[in-house]
Amino acid sequence: MNKIALLKLAWDMMSSNDKWAIFYRRIFGCNKDPPNKIQFWKDNWLGEPLVDCLGISDDLLSALSTLCSDFILDSRWMIPTFISNLFPEVSRRIASTGISSNMDKLIWLNSENGILDLRNAYIKVDSNPPGPSWCKLIWANFIPPSQYFLVWRLFHNKVPSDDNLQQKGCSLASMCSLCRSSIESFEHLFLSCPFATYHWC
Template sequence: MVGSGQHINFWKDNWFGEPLVELMSIPKELYSSLLSSVPCFRKGSCWTIPTFMNRHFPKIIEKIAKTTIVGNLDRLVWQKTLDGTLSLKASYNEVMNYPIQLNLCKFIWSANIAPSKSFTTWRIMHKKMPKDDNLRKRGCAIVFICNLCNSHSEEEDHLFLHCRFASKLWDWINNVYSIKLNNSSLQSIFADCAKLKNKQVKEVLITCAINTLRTIWFCRNQNRFEGILLTFSQAIRRIKRDTSLAGNSSPASASATGFIFTDYTRNRLGMTNYHFRNL
């Protein structure tokens, strides 16, 4: 919390919600020369901001102008508590809320999933797919556009997670399974899959997610290289087919008291021949 600001570095300390060096993307090589404290940019009760910041970072300047200096001692605050103090309880909660590090290998590579589909997911997670952004980094001069929505550049997260077409597919999965997958990242999707206690249903959901990623890539390639625009219904049929084939070979068992995988859900996935083995 800013008091007098004497002990707060204007550029590198987090007095603004986020360090200015990060907001302004200042190279790390210059950090050692940024020694000014907050009072260096104050004159009386007014801020005196460098001209280049006014030109290039008007939103930052607007926010700085609204920041008040109370004139007391500077102090460190913990942002996740109401009073700003870091108590033992707050420390414990922070440690216990750390995301679980998943062994994604065991989720992606499975005996009942075709290796080609697992390999596609593995490449997506390691950002090795030959998408526009990766090809441009390698010097290829190409049109930078998503072929599934034609309204955004083709980037990893957009194509597989946030594109209108992809979002619709993830919403369909949520509807079929009566769950809510967090599709902000692939890691969060598989983390939500891992939370299911029923092993067989978990396997089917993971398989469905992997087939969805593969289907998105297939639809993208069909549009780009063959000029064929596959519909949402066609994509769904492809996911149902692949998930049904994988599900029937699963050795896992389903508990009668676990996740309720109803006939309605089974039919929605096209898994009419999928038999659960109750424990």
């Protein structure tokens, strides 16, 4: 029950414009008031964050702070050229996303009104049971953040391998740069590539 209440509290702190929420956001270093400006690259306004869609390196995340509103002019999307050229499917999805004159706001997915209530919080917590013991190993202090984040991305199929980029609509030719005998996919790179099997065996 504590997890449900904490999830609801965290949501309210992020999304509410009540005085107590504004106060706590300032106390904890979040000065975005109103808090609901949507970040173009990092927020999940397109179904998944653009940094994941485009396979953008984690090293660049801190430099990507522009908002969705920065890419809108006269109620039209100003899509960066490299996205249009290299990721036509992503570009199409952006172009088909409606633009509203209303203020941005956070939406809780799988909720009828976009608001997280206790019932939705219970469903979310209940559908995410405690992870297996390997989680403690992956998130251990002695492992560098860049490496345990890579493992996290592997488990969630978020690695920007060629096959993943192709599924996002990126038109590119693919070949494993190690063995040059197969397309570059997650399964090939880490499991079936001769170089991988040599490493594991």
